[in-house]
Amino acid sequence: MCSKAHLAELGEFLKVCRAQLSPRTVGLPESGAPRRVPGLRREEVAQLAGISADRYAGLEQGRTPVPTAVLATLVRVLHLDDDQRDHLFALAASGECAPRRRPAQKVQGQLRRLLDELTATPALVLGRHMDILAWNALAAALLTDFERIPEKRRNYARLVFTDPGFRELYLDWRTVARSCVAQLRMEAARCPGDPALTGLVGELSVADADFRQWWAGRQVPGLRVGTKRLRHPVAGDLTLDWDSLARTADPAQQLVVMTAESGTPSHDGLIFLASWAASPYQRARDGTA
Template sequence: MYTKGRVTELGEFLKVCRAQLVPRTVGLPESGAPRRVPGLRREEVARLVGISTHAYTRLEQGRAPVPTTVIATLARVLHLDDAQRDRLFELAAAGAREPRRRPVQKVHAQLRRILDELSTTPALVIGRHLDILAWNPLAAALLTDFDKVPAKRRNYARLMFTDPAFRELCLDWRTNARTCVTQLRLEAARHPGDPGLAALVGELSVADADFRKWWAGRQMTGLRMGTKRVRHPIVGDLTLDWDSLTCTADPTQKLLIATAAPGAPSHDGLLFLASWTADPGQPPEDAAA
């Protein structure tokens, strides 16, 4: 049963919590302009949580039940201690409504077949929230051993912001990372209140100051695929052209592929890595012969 009084009390609690924070506390830049209200603005909290300002305003005004995933993200974003977090969940319990979760996404069969045919081209399939749905052996050899990443944490943005080895691999890390943020923001605009996306944004906002700043910012980098530079421990520096193909049957799935011009050093590096991947027991020195 939805209890308006309790949710209104929840809104007052959230107002007090955000009033106690300043932008720099959560990694946001200080504009220097006077603020009409103390602490964080509604739109700043909404961006950090991964929901629209309208949705957050309805939450504070007691005009909408609150999904538990959003409450958990709010607790992280607002830097609540254990007692405050317990109080937040207590206030939200009366009006909490479990959101409809979209079914677990599976790679489309046609994309799976394409992956299996690509032996000298790194390729992977990205789904909702930049989840990594499938990959071919060369993509794993180039980027990371995805099999060793738990399925529930197999997400491109999560790797980009929380995996030190993945960060070191990307020579243009800031550009690539900001592109991830842009893609997540576009998805948040298409699916406001998506609990899975809200949880991911909350996790990355707490884990990484750059993500926090870029997510809350207004600038959006372009999504046009282009050249990315990779520093690989076996084949050295590679300059690769990345592009994406959208699945007609499921537009939320995209096939990402990396190529290099034939005869270029990066192309030779991919061929070397492909041959080594085909026979992982062979030492790299022999594979290069």
């Protein structure tokens, strides 16, 4: 049974998707007269979907659940891509998520050992809301010294939007930042009443205008794999492929790894950075010798 919070989120998502389409895109004639709202009107979407305007209005207002057959029709009518389709069905299928604080996530010893074994691969473990739960030495050398950040503030999205060093580090900062918004948006779809997520979204909305705009847009781009371009003060320019692997024991924990193809300047840069981070001089400078 879909909760009221999920129905409301689903309705907002439909509004955003409708606003991005023009009559010409869906094969409707354009009168040329100015429109009061961007994109398609509710009545036009209802007409294309073969349902009454009142029924479609109820969907956008979060008043009524959406049958599977109607969902499938809306995917076609609104020209949703695969990620948007999956997000729509996830919202429609979600049950009630109690607005309570959940236990803190812990990283098991075997996963920490795996991180330490990845000496030439930056890797970190992200938990709910992109909290940073664990990392290896190369991830710290590449991104930031996570140990110096208070545990309750160690959050990847928070760093991306509020740490000036991250904006300088990522040459494609906007792409990285929008991916963070999409990840948080997907978590909000699964559990919109989570107080910790609500607090994080509120904090970042106040701190950053881009976050406010993108969060309101309710976009859901793909998040499975990708490439990041960095300009590191020690290793120089790096182009790294990233992937995330969910833990079977706790699917809310993701092992994120960044790699470069062997023989490329980026791979050589990672090797150099790993050597630099492990040098006696660096350990002494960091107070770890």
